[in-house]
Amino acid sequence: MIAIDNKLVSDHIIEEQFVCDLSKCKGGCCEDGDAGAPLEDWELDEIIQHFEVIKPYLTTAGLAAIEKQGKYAYDAHFGWVTPTIKGEMCAYGFRDNKGILKCGIEQAYYDGKLEWKKPISCHLYPIRIQKSKLDPDLEYVNYEPREDLCKAACNLGKKLKVPVYIFLKESIIRKYGQEFYDTLAATAEHMNSQQPD
Known part of the structure; x- marks a missing residue:
């Protein structure tokens, strides 16, 4: 998990790839x-x-x-x-x-x-947000695609090499602001730079 302010962001939002493929899922x-x-x-x-x-x-x-x-x-x-x-x-x-x-x-x-x-x-x-039951100010930001419905989107994301956080940049900024997104993107770049080639 990545902690930004009072949000706990799933690593999958950085690690997984996703691009909606409406021709396949039909907006299901x-x-x-x-x-x-x-x-x-x-x-x-x-x-x-x-x-x-x-x-x-x-x-x-x-x-x-x-x-x-x-x-x-x-x-x-x-x-x-x-x-x-x-x-x-x-x-x-x-x-x-x-x-x-x-x-x-x-x-x-x-x-x-x-x-x-x-x-x-x-x-x-496919990002879903859940509020903590113990701390009303804490939010969990999770990646939850539907296994069958979103299969084509996961495949297209891998083919195009587009991470979830980049595909959803506009909506993440809309929800949490530019500063939050910039921190998330910088964290992603740092994490990716630590990966072995």
């Missing part, structure tokens, strides 16, 4: 899970404030799920999460003409209608 992480996408408290306000902007990007089934469950829901294990369609696909998702599952929030962002890109938990995946 948006529908394959135990609950919707975990949301930070401030993201609840983003959804409420910008829902009318996001709404045109959503499917009929997604809107029906939101109507029934609310714009976000509470899960006993994950806390606040996005609602899902029949316990599967995120209610904020839609499929493009290639059958790839995309995020309606992110599409609104790409269209210049939002400044919030998407839930940070989605942006960081």
